[in-house]
Amino acid sequence: MATTQATKSKPHINIGTLGHRGHGKTTLTAAITKVLADKFPSLNKAVSVAEIDKRQEERRSGQSVCTTHVEYQTEKRHYAHSDCPGDIHYVKNMISGASQMDGAILVVSAADGPQKQTREDAVLARSVGVESLVVALSKCDLVDSDEVLELVETEVREMLSDVGFEGDTVPVRRVSALRALDGQKDQTTAVLNLMNEVDSAIPIPKRAVDKPFLLAVDEVFDLGGRGVVATGRVETGVIKPGDAVDIVGLRETQKSTVTGIEEFKKQLDKAEAGRTVGLLLRGIQKGQIERGQVVAAPNTVTPHTLFEAKIYMLSKDEGGRPKPFFNGYRPQFYFRTMDVTGEMKLRTDGDDNMVMPGDRCDLSVALMAPIEMERAQSFAIREGGKTIGVGRVTKILA
Numbered sequence: 001m002a003t004t005q006a007t008k009s010k011p012h013i014n015i016g017t018l019g020h021r022g023h024g025k026t027t028l029t030a031a032i033t034k035v036l037a038d039k040f041p042s043l044n045k046a047v048s049v050a051e052i053d054k055r056q057e058e059r060r061s062g063q064s065v066c067t068t069h070v071e072y073q074t075e076k077r078h079y080a081h082s083d084c085p086g087d088i089h090y091v092k093n094m095i096s097g098a099s100q101m102d103g104a105i106l107v108v109s110a111a112d113g114p115q116k117q118t119r120e121d122a123v124l125a126r127s128v129g130v131e132s133l134v135v136a137l138s139k140c141d142l143v144d145s146d147e148v149l150e151l152v153e154t155e156v157r158e159m160l161s162d163v164g165f166e167g168d169t170v171p172v173r174r175v176s177a178l179r180a181l182d183g184q185k186d187q188t189t190a191v192l193n194l195m196n197e198v199d200s201a202i203p204i205p206k207r208a209v210d211k212p213f214l215l216a217v218d219e220v221f222d223l224g225g226r227g228v229v230a231t232g233r234v235e236t237g238v239i240k241p242g243d244a245v246d247i248v249g250l251r252e253t254q255k256s257t258v259t260g261i262e263e264f265k266k267q268l269d270k271a272e273a274g275r276t277v278g279l280l281l282r283g284i285q286k287g288q289i290e291r292g293q294v295v296a297a298p299n300t301v302t303p304h305t306l307f308e309a310k311i312y313m314l315s316k317d318e319g320g321r322p323k324p325f326f327n328g329y330r331p332q333f334y335f336r337t338m339d340v341t342g343e344m345k346l347r348t349d350g351d352d353n354m355v356m357p358g359d360r361c362d363l364s365v366a367l368m369a370p371i372e373m374e375r376a377q378s379f380a381i382r383e384g385g386k387t388i389g390v391g392r393v394t395k396i397l398a
Helices: 025-039 056-061 088-098 116-127 146-162 177-181 185-201
Strands: 012-019 068-073 078-083 104-109 133-138 172-174 214-216 219-222 228-236 244-249 251-263 276-281 294-296 303-313 332-335 338-345 360-372 378-383 386-396
Touching: 012 025, 012 116, 025 068, 025 078, 025 104, 025 133, 025 177, 025 185, 104 116, 104 146, 116 146, 116 378, 116 386, 133 146, 133 185, 146 172, 172 185, 177 185, 244 276, 244 360, 303 378, 332 360
Parallel strands: 012 078, 012 104, 104 133, 133 172
Antiparallel strands: 068 078, 214 228, 214 294, 219 228, 228 276, 244 251, 244 294, 251 276, 303 360, 303 386, 332 338, 332 378, 338 360, 378 386
């Protein structure tokens, strides 16, 4: 764990970059850190593309595989930024990253326009509670025609309206992140304008600091004899070193104690709701905790396997299933950072024993493993590498 103490003087926001593979999410993330480091050198440190895509697989393919977290500050705010993978094979990592965001920057290449993964990322972001977006129309240096840029912008707005965002009013900023990294003045200004838009368009959420502590585990790191570090966003409450916690979900609940708290290599004396932190947990081995579990105040949450829900199944044109499903259908359910198989139980009267693409319905779900969940919690439904539906818990049964 780090030794530098963190200071907090500005509102904290969790955001990230979403979008199709190759549309420039990582390049934009690097450009934001560089431009802000140049403007506010005492507050920020530039992070290169190579530092963001630091894994061997990422460097070999030139594409992000895992979500990477960086921090930076504008004049008004402190941001924890998650750069999410855009490849369809790593959507699980994208969902986990998006579930920790208060808002997002949707990156769309001006040269290509919105693609299948652009739409799916918007659907998934909406399903995990991301309600505020700013669109970065990237790679604008590759498009000479203002008419083409306007057409792409219109297409993006229509797509966002289709999936539940206010497409007509979502801010859209044109930028070339690559040219900003090269120091081209009009593009460094474009990046600053983008972040000014993020400051204005993504509201500061009201943090539930008065509720019991809960953090959904995103990643786990082994520190050998010192224990393990579980990272994630604090959803509710406050945690301090020395506090006892429960580790809930997937297996029998385990007891532990938080012995240290870290945020971007800086120690914290406490972490409140909204902060993205790492918790050093005493007496827990790496194989005893994993992504999808939650770390919570003792005796405040219990795992569940059976619930009722309202769901919407995407139509074929929206990227959903081409055929209906019936009782006993077993897709994957994505809650926060967790994905788990569940069996759907439909009504047996009339036409309700079959659900068509594009239908909305009420049903019950039996999960194959116990997870922490709450009434009104949203989730995504996936099958065969694509998102096929979204839903919300209406009643917990067991």
